């Protein structure tokens with residue numbers, strides 16, 4: 001390992017991630033580990049320079065007081081303790097230490113080097129992945145989202161063609177999205193990429209299905225079946241790569257933190273398809289994942305891509321999906337994104353997209369009455385997607401978008417702007 005590390009022992013405090021972030025922002029790599037880590041496990045981590053024990057108010061878990069393994073006090077690592085009473089430590093703090101205190105702990109006491117950067121992270125991970133995988137093969141579901149793209153690029157750097165990427169186009173991707181996955185990964189990064197155009201299969205299963213939950217279930221279930229079929233065709237795969245990132249792990253709950261929501265991965269695969277996992281981004285926060293992608297040479301559109309739901313345009317083509325309406329949705333969404341980019345809004349707005357409901361309204365086209373679809377613009381800002389506010393888009397920009405959509409998408413004759421917060425609305429419509 002090239003990077004010095006500070007270990008935070010997890011006694012259930014919600015501040016642990018803030019401290020980890022603060023230490024990383026000061027240039028020193030930091031990881032959170034279970035409170036009962038043993039001295040041998042600590043030594044095996046390589047390059048540990050110091051330990052932070054953060055007691056917090058959650059030290060009682062399920063009625064039982066938890067504590068660190070006392071043997072770690074005799075390992076010789078400098079330790080600071082926050083809101084906790086350890087046997088031996090450099091310093092105790094009743095509250096969160098100041099940045100100056102943390103700096104002094106890192107650089108004066110632990111003599112850590114500020115060598116946490118993406119280049120070193122990538123070098124370390126390449127070495128770790130090569131050691132883990134050896135000459136075996138790794139399979140990866142490459143959706144084209146930020147996490148799966150970055151993990152693919154990292155695995156390609158580490159093991160090249162031993163990585164087999166499978167990109168399933170469910171026909172619900174945005175305009176040119178699958179094409180750009182093929183262009184970047186197969187043509188630019190020379191990846192071993194299996195591209196599956198499953199559009200007809202997905203749209204066939206979805207035909208006439210109007211219930212949002214049913215649609216989601218069909219899309220999710222079918223995705224796993226297609227991926228599984230591809231996996232069975234491939235010989236000698238021992239590992240499954242995953243773009244698990246640190247917030248996924250925190251949300252799934254640790255020994256001392258409650259589960260917020262289960263972490264979804266390709267976990268629906270049948271039990272006879274058993275793989276060991278390769279998860280090289282598991283310690284990174286989202287912005288660090290993006291920085292890693294940039295360092296690996298991925299294009300900005302891919303790395304700074306706005307969130308996109310797994311069921312894709314399927315949950316924005318409201319009710320029973322038809323090809324005509326899906327096309328209207330895809331084209332209007334592309335126009336919206338283009339105009340947002342021209343106005344610089346793509347850099348500031350968290351998520352923006354169009355929605356096409358399943359009814360027609362009256363309009364006038366070529367001096368004649370005509371029925372057309374309505375297109376809804378949604379543009380929201382949020383920190384955590386649990387609540388969201390609307391973006392106050394300039395009227396001139398809105399009008400330009402409406403003019404372009406109605407001119408370039410013949411089946412749409414109305415454009416409206418949605419102005420509801422979450423709650424009471426959700427961000428998506430289905």
Ligand code: XMP
Pocket residue numbers: 307308309310311351385422425426427428429
């Ligand atoms: P809602 O509609 O619940 O959306 O306010 C919150 C955020 O989650 C995204 N979203 C999904 N992401 N799979 C995903 O990966 C899904 O099934 C899914 N549904 C919603 C949504 O785009 C928004 O960013």
